[in-house]
Amino acid sequence: MIAYKEVKSILNKHKKRDSWFLDDYSVNPYEGCGFNCTYCYVHGSKYGENLAEKIVIKKDAADILDRQLNNRARKDEFGFITLGSATDAYMQVEEQIGLTREFLKIILKHRFPVFISTKSALIKRDLDLLKQIDETAILPEDLKQNPGRGVIISFSFSTLDEKIANQIEAGAPAPQERLETLKLCSDNGFLCGVNAMPLLPFITDTDEELEKIIAAAKQYGANFIFIAGLTLFGNDERDSKQLVFKFLRNHYPHLIEKYEEMYGSVHYPSWQYQQQLKRRGDVLCEKYEIKNSIR
Ligand code: SF4
Numbered sequence: 001m002i003a004y005k006e007v008k009s010i011l012n013k014h015k016k017r018d019s020w021f022l023d024d025y026s027v028n029p030y031e032g033c034g035f036n037c038t039y040c041y042v043h044g045s046k047y048g049e050n051l052a053e054k055i056v057i058k059k060d061a062a063d064i065l066d067r068q069l070n071n072r073a074r075k076d077e078f079g080f081i082t083l084g085s086a087t088d089a090y091m092q093v094e095e096q097i098g099l100t101r102e103f104l105k106i107i108l109k110h111r112f113p114v115f116i117s118t119k120s121a122l123i124k125r126d127l128d129l130l131k132q133i134d135e136t137a138i139l140p141e142d143l144k145q146n147p148g149r150g151v152i153i154s155f156s157f158s159t160l161d162e163k164i165a166n167q168i169e170a171g172a173p174a175p176q177e178r179l180e181t182l183k184l185c186s187d188n189g190f191l192c193g194v195n196a197m198p199l200l201p202f203i204t205d206t207d208e209e210l211e212k213i214i215a216a217a218k219q220y221g222a223n224f225i226f227i228a229g230l231t232l233f234g235n236d237e238r239d240s241k242q243l244v245f246k247f248l249r250n251h252y253p254h255l256i257e258k259y260e261e262m263y264g265s266v267h268y269p270s271w272q273y274q275q276q277l278k279r280r281g282d283v284l285c286e287k288y289e290i291k292n293s294i295r
Helices: 061-074 099-109 121-136 162-168 175-187 207-219 240-251 253-263 271-288
Strands: 002-006 023-027 055-059 080-083 114-118 151-157 191-199 224-229
Touching (some): 055 061, 061 099, 080 099, 099 121, 121 151, 175 191, 207 224, 207 271
Parallel strands (some): 080 114, 151 191
16 A cells, blocks of 8 residues: 655754764655565554555655755755665665655755665666766765765675575565676676675574675675674564564574573664674675675
């Protein structure tokens, strides 16, 4: 079901620049996401179990973005905009609606740099606009040398295993398709990366799985890779925490106890787990000569 809603503002300004993605702003052309990944933090009572059933298109969003970016540009407040921080800007409806493409035209007009993280091959449609943004965007002073680019494109993976992908992100494009789109973007000269997140404890965060993702990222032209574990929110049956436990009951019942130990009373894996994952990732990044950050 597609709904429309009026919004007054579309551009979110962060209090502080994100140290991973380097963005100062975010915009979301849609609410909800047609890919409906089980672990998605967007799940919750607002959307229900199925994010794809409640896609909301923001009316007049392009005009509002035009006005808001014009104001920011006049004050010389340039910074990376993440296009799609709580949705995938290239999910299925974008093919008909084209709001993401409209946003890109406005971003190009006002010369802002853009960061896009997606699972979709539809981004190929917009490489013409992205090329122009890459060449003309005005970067904040401290980002002019490094990364020194107006466009950063990243592809998200929780696994490369088609069977596991079908269990937990069946609505999203297949991992292999994402890798091939990454290659095409990289071959077209874009600064590209991989978001290896969320990795699922004991399922896709093993040394073997981690190495497969990092090796593939390198092979398909990624300049960098982000690695992060799973976060789980909410106690409502429609929240990601409950949906992931349902997935475990269906496919990995032997892991339920371990997940209860990890996430019983918290949203995030422990600091020790995160440090250990980072260390393992760093060793493999060094082995495959791929950066663990954009800069
Ligand atoms: S593609 Fe991203 S935004 Fe969409 S459901 Fe999956 S995790 Fe959520």
